[in-house]
Amino acid sequence: MDELLQQYADMFKVNFPIFSVVGMDEAEIKRLIEKAIDSNEHYEAVYEEKGDY
8 A cells, every 4th residue: 555655646746635535445545546546647535525534
């Protein structure tokens, strides 16, 4: 996971918004990061208005 997070940060010059995927299992988070890297499109976090981030 750390390696994927670093790849994401290197590619997009920002950290992956890990706090926005709290509650997902590690495999699902890895898929999101890999998809972003493979498609060269950063992950767009979706926040609930009343979420506790």
